[in-house]
Amino acid sequence: MIELSGVTKRYGPNTVVNSVSLTIPGGGVTALVGPNGAGKSSLLSMIGRLLPMDEGEIRVDGLDVSRIAGDVLAKKLSILRQENQVAVRLTVKELVEFGRFPHSRGRLTAEDGRHVEEAIDFLELAEFAGRPIDRLSGGQRQRAFIAMVLCQDTDYVLLDEPLNNLDMRHASQTMGLIRRLATELNKTIVIVLHDINFASYHADRVVAMKDGAIVADGTPREIITGPSMAEIFDLEVPVHSYADRPVAAYFAIGSRHLHGQD
Amino acid sequence: MLVDRWRTALAVRGRGIPDRGRPVLVLVLLGILLAMVTALFMTYDLKGSLDFALELRGRKVGGMLLVGFAVAYAAVLLHTITNNRILTPSLMGFDALFVLIQTGAAFLFGTLAFLAIDVRLRFGIEVGIMLAFAAILYRLLFGGENRDLFLLVLAGIITGTVFSSLTALIMRVLDPNEFLTLQDLLFANFSTVNRDLLLVSAAAVVVIIVATRPLLGQLDAVAIGREHAINLGVNHRAVVRQCLVAIAVLVSVSTALVGPVAFLGLLVSNMAYQLTGTFRHRYTPAAAGMIAAIALIGGQFILQEVFASVVRLSVIISFIGGIYFILLLLREAGR
Incomplete structure (x- = not known):
């Protein structure tokens, strides 16, 4: 269980996350949505102790993330940020192997090797395994980083826009x-x-943020509706239903086809 | 046939990690080369009292080994914690500060009083001031919200320039006799390594190398970037803090022994990365240290025997290092 209480982050006069309290029970996919600059990434980074918070407390399985030893938390929780640059030249396989670091401290065991191979296969990276990551396409690199996090094999996985740079098939x-x-x-x-x-289609729960605060929280069916989309994104979005789930046709806004029918 | 079997053995042990045998091979070759150069330096053209000659040469070799490893370790650690391979501790003003401390002390108390202080105490005080400087750099690096590498580099270069200018100013107002003594103190070359200082320095370097050993594995993770390292459970702040302390001590050692050897660290660390083909700290600091020691001992030998000691080794190092630095910059820009 991840518990946040009164979590606040300020940059100078700007409050990017404003006293957020939230409980995420174990299991399931929780999606953080909201417009750019709503504070989603900052919130995620604070849960993953990449960013110190100014106020509040975050607990993962009862452990305070700002106090607990980093290597203990690293076996429980992994985080993948949006921009991923690596300062040294690594092959895909070497990068994925780093995911085992919390478990083996750099000395890979046979079990580590199995995890690495599984992760590489899972993300269809076998043919690139020996290639330096700076010679991959954006999507391939993104998958390599996801493989690293997968390899870390933690109960909690925090992902910041992992579908960025991925084409339709890979997304x-x-x-x-x-x-x-x-x-x-x-x-x-x-x-x-x-x-x-x-x-x-994939989340069990949708938490919507706007201006550093949580403005909606519920199942996809509760949150993805015309009125709440308008409130969260300041945009009138036609919401349809497909395969028993709501579909927000935001991509059609402004198109002559959408308006031409009226 | 034998090579093939060896290669297979390495491949099995390394579970297919590319070229895991190569860094080991490079380390072994460097070790052999270092042993050969040292043996040559110690035994070439021995005349007169054997004891005296060996003691003198042994002291020189000891000094060069210490300086080589100190400079190389400091450079590799700085590269890793800043995620940048073209920085050197000297670019950050570390050794300029050391020279300033010595010059300032000579000005305030006179070189005689300064030299009268016990070498261990003097070294302790100097290292203390260096550590304070490292603490300030650390605040700049990780204190504020924006951990800006460029800010740190700029600050380092500017403070380095300030230290050098202050040093030059003090030297100008110094009594000429004092100045001469000071100059000897500052540019003590490898021929005149103080014995007590050598022992203190050796102790310091050994302590640092042993103390940083447990860090080496974590430094691999630090090398791939701060956020990844934290995600992988590395206490990034603590590792960086310990590295800066180590760098401050190591630079103090090398500067105290032989004066500023500006580009040596940059030169040998990058050669070590290239030769070993890895960034892993199980190999790179050791390889860089051995390359530095080989360059120093071999270079000193050639200077003595070929050029009859008319040129200073540190001058040649700065010259070659400068050219290498420019090449590095051009290559980084091309990438």
């Missing part, structure tokens, strides 16, 4: 994989998603 496959991590391996996923429709 849907990756999201499917993330869903399977929750369903089959009972991991707790907290994921920042840009595309509300991925949240609609």
